[in-house]
Amino acid sequence: MATYINEPAHTFNEYLLIPGYSDTNCIPANVSLKTPLVKFKKGEKPAITLNIPMVSAIMQAVSGERLAVELARNGGVSFIYGSQTPEEEAAMVARVKAQKAGFVPSDSNLSPENTLADVLALKAKTGHSTVAITDDGTSGGKLVGIVSSRDYRVSRMDKSEKVKNFMTPLEKLITAKYGITLSEANDIIWDNKINSLPVLFEDGKLYGFVFRKDYDSHQENPNEMLDAQKRFIVGAGINSRDYEERVPKLVDAGADVLCIDSSEGFSEWQKITLNWIHEKYNGKVRVGAGNVVDRDGFLFLAKAGADFVKVGIGGGSICITRETKGIGRGQATALIEVCQARDEYYKETGIYVPVCSDGGIVYDHHITLALAMGADFVMLGRYFARFDESPTQKRTVGGTVVKEYWGEGSNRARNWGRYDLDGSKKLAFEEGVDSYVPYAGPLKENVEKTCAKIKATMCNCGAITIPELQKKAKLTLVSATSIVEGGAHDVIRKEKDGSDR
Numbered sequence: 001m002a003t004y005i006n007e008p009a010h011t012f013n014e015y016l017l018i019p020g021y022s023d024t025n026c027i028p029a030n031v032s033l034k035t036p037l038v039k040f041k042k043g044e045k046p047a048i049t050l051n052i053p054m055v056s057a058i059m060q061a062v063s064g065e066r067l068a069v070e071l072a073r074n075g076g077v078s079f080i081y082g083s084q085t086p087e088e089e090a091a092m093v094a095r096v097k098a099q100k101a102g103f104v105p106s107d108s109n110l111s112p113e114n115t116l117a118d119v120l121a122l123k124a125k126t127g128h129s130t131v132a133i134t135d136d137g138t139s140g141g142k143l144v145g146i147v148s149s150r151d152y153r154v155s156r157m158d159k160s161e162k163v164k165n166f167m168t169p170l171e172k173l174i175t176a177k178y179g180i181t182l183s184e185a186n187d188i189i190w191d192n193k194i195n196s197l198p199v200l201f202e203d204g205k206l207y208g209f210v211f212r213k214d215y216d217s218h219q220e221n222p223n224e225m226l227d228a229q230k231r232f233i234v235g236a237g238i239n240s241r242d243y244e245e246r247v248p249k250l251v252d253a254g255a256d257v258l259c260i261d262s263s264e265g266f267s268e269w270q271k272i273t274l275n276w277i278h279e280k281y282n283g284k285v286r287v288g289a290g291n292v293v294d295r296d297g298f299l300f301l302a303k304a305g306a307d308f309v310k311v312g313i314g315g316g317s318i319c320i321t322r323e324t325k326g327i328g329r330g331q332a333t334a335l336i337e338v339c340q341a342r343d344e345y346y347k348e349t350g351i352y353v354p355v356c357s358d359g360g361i362v363y364d365h366h367i368t369l370a371l372a373m374g375a376d377f378v379m380l381g382r383y384f385a386r387f388d389e390s391p392t393q394k395r396t397v398g399g400t401v402v403k404e405y406w407g408e409g410s411n412r413a414r415n416w417g418r419y420d421l422d423g424s425k426k427l428a429f430e431e432g433v434d435s436y437v438p439y440a441g442p443l444k445e446n447v448e449k450t451c452a453k454i455k456a457t458m459c460n461c462g463a464i465t466i467p468e469l470q471k472k473a474k475l476t477l478v479s480a481t482s483i484v485e486g487g488a489h490d491v492i493r494k495e496k497d498g499s500d501r
């Protein structure tokens with residue numbers, strides 16, 4: 001006989017937090033949103049800790065390179081979408097990693113024999129105004145000079161003028177030796193009032209630059225997620241089919257963490273994929289798995305070696321999996337059950353496997369609810385799709401500024417081919433929709449506002465860290481009528497407020 005669970009599964013919107021005692025230490029300025037991204041042993045530190053509990057969904061309309069850089073700059077991590085060829089995905093990861101804060105490999109290089117026209121063309125291509133002039137015109141050649149916009153006047157000079165005639169030559173440049181620390185480099189930049197500092201190896205070959213504006217950027221973005229080489233941390237989605245080809249390319253490109261992207265992860269395919277990766281890389285490549293919606297699914301993936309487990313089937317804003325396939329579970333109930341299993345697994349084994357709540361976050365306070373229910377971080381699609389940095393175009397539809405947002409299970413996303421491997425295109429059915437979301441401006445100000453709300457609520461609950469919130473939170477189910485009571489009611493609103501969405 002089938003198993004029945006007769007209690008209905010609930011969603012975030014059916015819960016509220018009951019405030020707990022807050023002492024005077026409980027102020028937003030004291031709240032830390034740091035949270036583990038990957039598993040760790042009791043007493044040890046996770047290999048990657050997020051500075052804010054938010055990652056972006058593995059989706060074409062969300063996690064491109066621009067969003068990945070901006071989210072990392074603000075404390076979270078993006079998972080570059082896997083619904084593209086392994087080569088394209090690896091190239092995207094590589095471009096994110098090339099934008100490291102601090103020491104930057106020079107991406108604009110010419111030789112002394114190039115011309116002003118070459119400088120202008122290169123500037124148009126890279127958008128960067130500092131060009132390294134090396135003996136062989138490559139980023140690793142011997143530095144002979146620099147051309148910046150101060151070295152030429154387009155209106156007064158012939159475009160065929162050779163670089164060697166107008167560059168600032170090496171002997172007039174302030175340079176530093178390889179091995180210098182970032183803070184020493186920044187001191188030199190400040191003391192000499194320069195915009196860029198070339199860093200050279202002993203033999204005069206160029207290692208890279210330190211730019212003044214990157215220093216400023218770090219001051220403005222104290223939550224930056226950086227690796228040991230000061231490059232932005234970035235994740236990448238993979239699947240359980242072409243991993244032998246895709247994973248090595250992503251690892252070579254510098255991906256810091258991977259995630260098997262699937263609507264349903266309680267499967268041997270995922271175990272085989274996890275095993276292959278952990279054997280090949282000796283456990284050094286971190287990979288999350290999912291999605292699951294119950295205890296059994298979590299324990300299966302945790303034992304199979306998942307570095308984190310993602311929870312959620314059918315709750316996403318563009319999801320129609322519950323309608324098309326009849327699988328899924330209310331997100332809150334699924335999350336609560338999985339987090340309980342995670343805590344038991346930790347007690348038994350001493351291994352803490354972070355849980356990610358994926359999909360269905362509508363209001364900012366749903367993030368706080370997810371954390372209180374035990375999630376270590378949340379994955380968001382719709383939320384990030386609304387920002388300037390998402391990969392899609394801004395459009396005006398019916399007088400509203402919108403951005404496009406489509407599901408990975410929609411035909412639009414599947415076009416790149418992965419679903420046709422078994423030749424069953426005819427039988428394919430859509431599991432996601434193509435839609436618009438209201439445009440909401442830059443990521444930074446939205447994320448800062450969201451985090452301010454999370455911190456304020458945590459203070460109401462008497463918690464200044466996420467683990468403390470998970471321990472102390474008191475949650476109550478609410479009735480349908482009390483949800484009405486919780487909104488503005490029985491007044492005539494002067495304007496419609498959609499600010500949270």
Ligand SMILES: NC(=O)C1=CN([C@@H]2O[C@H](COP(=O)(O)OP(=O)(O)OC[C@H]3O[C@@H](n4cnc5c(N)ncnc54)[C@H](O)[C@@H]3O)[C@@H](O)[C@H]2O)C=CC1
Nearest residue numbers: 239240241261262263264269312313314315321408409431
């Ligand atoms: N979270 C959610 O509720 C949902 C998410 N999605 C998203 O849509 C995208 C596609 O998801 P899925 O269709 O679940 O992708 P998938 O690749 O996991 O699964 C597609 C089909 O391939 C099978 N399969 C997987 N590995 C295989 C292998 N090595 N050999 C043979 N068959 C194999 C699976 O069992 C499944 O039937 C993902 O981005 C996912 O996140 C789609 C629907 C719901």
Ligand SMILES: O=c1[nH]c(=O)c2[nH+]cn([C@@H]3O[C@H](COP(=O)(O)O)[C@@H](O)[C@H]3O)c2[nH]1
Nearest residue numbers: 057316317319360381382407408409431432
């Ligand atoms: O049923 C589905 N059909 C789809 O086409 C689809 N695409 C993405 N996803 C999942 O939705 C999550 C994002 O959800 P939100 O927009 O609510 O943040 C994502 O992180 C995914 O888990 C899909 N689910």
Ligand SMILES: [K+]
Nearest residue numbers: 264265266267
């Ligand atoms: K299954």
